[in-house]
Amino acid sequence: MRCFFAILFALVVGYSQAQSTNVSLNDDYYHWVDRYEIKSGRIAPELFTTVKPYKRDKLVAYGDSLKKRSEVFNSRADQFNYEYLRNDSWEWSRATTNDSRKPVLKGLYRKKSDMFFVDNTEFDLHVNPVLYLGLGTDSRLDEPLYINTRGIELRGMVDRKIGFYTLVTENQMRVPSFVNDYIDTQGVVPHEGFWKTYKNGGVDFLHARAYIDFNVSKSIYMQFGQDRTRVGPGFRSFFQSDFAAPNLFFRTNVKVWKLNYLFQFNRMTADNQRPFSGARYPEKYMAMHHVSINIGKRLNLGLFESVVYSPKDSVNQNTFDPSYLNPIIFMRAVEQQSGSNGDNAMVGMDFKWIVARGLSLYGQAVLDELKIDELRAGNGWWANKFALQGGLKYIDVAGIDNLDLQLEINLVRPFTFSHSTQYASYSHYRQPIGHPLGANFTELVAIMRYQPLPRLQISATGFFARKGLDGPNENWGGDILKNNQTRQQEYDNAIGQGVAQRITYGNVLASYQVRHNVFLDFHFLFRQSESDLPAANVNSTATSVALRWNMAARTYEF
Secondary structure, three states: HHHHHHHHHHHOOOOOOOOOEEEEOOOHHHHHHHHHHOOOOOOOOOOOOOEOOOOOHHHHHHHHHOOOOOOOOOOHHHHHHHHHHHHHHHHHOOOOHHEOOOOOOEEEOOOEEEEEEEEEEEEEEOOOOOEEEEEEEEEOOOOOOEEEEEEEEEEEEEOOOOEEEEEEEEEEEOOOHHHHHHHHHHOOOOOOOOOOHHHHOEEEEEEEEEEEEEOOOEEEEEEEEOOEEEEOOOOOOOOOOOOOOEEEEEEEEEEEOOOOEEEEEEEOOOOOOOOOOOOOEEEEEEEEEEEEEEEEOOOEEEEEEEEEOOOOOOOOOOOOOOHOOOOOOOHHHHHHOOOOOOOOOEEEEEEEEEEOOOOOEEEEEEEOOOHHHHHHOOOOOOOOEEEEEEEEEEOHHHHHHOOOEEEEEEEEOOOOEEOOOOOOOOOOOOOOOOOOOOOOOEEEEEEEOOOOOEEEEEEEEEEEEEEEEEEOOOOOOOOOOOOOOHOOOOOOOOOOOOEEEEEEEEEEEEEEEEEOOOOEEEEEEEEEEHHHOOHOEEEEEEEEEEEEEEEOOOOOOO
C-alpha cells in the first residue's frame, strides 16, 4: 500500500494546478456557511455542503457570489461574518480589511489573521499560535476542571501546486465527570487517540493533524494525511462524523457539472490494546464512496457506500487486499467476489432540500443489513440493521436577525454498525465513526444559535435520548464494539431493548471574539442520565470560562 501511495503522489505532482487547503472543522464556522446557503434560497453550486471540510478558495468564491445579493448579508452580524470569512482566507480573497494598523515588532501580525506569513508566487505560508486555557467546576468533582492546550498551526502552498497543513498541540485537561465515566468504561478520551493520566484525575495527550493537497485538474483534487472528515447534512452523521480521533486518509474529490464525487480510503485503529509486547495497535481500513447531485436550485441528493475491513483474518494473514482501492466500483460486489464475509459493507442516502428562503429540510439513512422477508414479517430479526435521520434548519426565526433554529431526530436499530470482529465494527480507536451513542437508541436534538452582536455568538444545544444498555454479560445491541454473535436473541429485537437509559443533555456556550480568532468563552452544561444500572444513573452540571485562540470550542455532546 505504501508503494501505491508513493507512485500516485509522484504522478500527480507533475500535473498539479493551483489549489487550496481546507477550513478546519468548526461548528460555528460551518454553521455560517449553511446559514447563508439557506438564506439565499438555493443550493451552493461551489461547495456541495454535505461533504466537509470545505476548501478555502471555494468558500471565498461562494461568499463573493452571495455578496452581490443584498438580502443575504443584510445585518451587521452577517456583514461582520462575511468580512471574517474573507480575512481568514485572505490568500484567496485578497481582502484589504485584513491589514493590521499596528503590526507587532514590524514583522508580526501584519495581517489580523496571521502571526507570521510569507506571500509570494513560489511560497505561501501562514503561521499561527494555538492556545486554549480554561477553568471550571463540576458538581460531581472536588477538583476544578481545566484545559491547557498549547500548539502551532501552519498552512501554505509551494509553487501554487502543492498545499500543506499542520496542527500540533500538547494538552492537559481535567474533563467533566460524565466524560470521565466514558474514559473509564471505554478506555479512550473522546475525539482523541493515545493518552495517559495526568496528576489527580487529568488526562494528557498530543494531538496532531496534517495533510498535503494537490489539484490534478480544475475539477479533481486529492489529499493525503491525518485528519477528520464529516459527511452528512445534519448535526449528527451516520456516514462519517468528527467524533472519533483523526486518522490516516487518502481522499479524491471530483466536482463536475452538478455532481460531486468523493472517494476516501482510511487506515484506522481496531483497538488500543496491543496483542503482545512491542506490537503495533491492530489496524483496519475503511473505503468510502459518496456521490451527490444538485437537482434544480433547491435540492441535493446523495448516495453513500462504505466498507470496513482488515487483512487479518483466519485465511489472509496480513495480506492487504487492493480491491477496495478501486474508486468507482460497488463495494458489496467486491466483498462477495473476494469471499470476504468478515468485511462490513453499508449503503446509504442523504438529501437536503431548501424549501424556501430561510427553511431547509434534510435527512439521512443507512442500511447495514436487511432482509425484506424478515422486515415484512415484523418479527424483530436482529440483523435488520439500519439508521434514520430527519431534520430542519430555520434561519432568522420569526424575522429576528441571526437567530437560527435546528431540530433533528435520529433512530438507530440494535446491532447497527457492529460486527462479529473488532476489525469490522464501524469504529476507530474504540470510538464510533458515526453517531457517538452507537446504536439501539432514539434521539431528539434541538439547537438554537443567536448572534445579537457582531462579535458575540450564543449557542444552546440540547438533546433527549432513550437508549438500551447491556446488563452484566449481556449484549442487546447498543455497544458497537461488542461481537454481535453474542446477542441475546434472534427475534423480537426493538430499539431501546435491554436496560433503559434516558439521557437529557443541554449546554450553553457564549463566545465573544476579542480579535480575529481570539475568543472569550463562557460554557454551562448539564447531563442527566436515568437508568436501573447504578453506573449509568448519574447527574452532573459543569461551568467553565476559557480563552481560546485559533481553535474550535471543545464540546462533549453525547
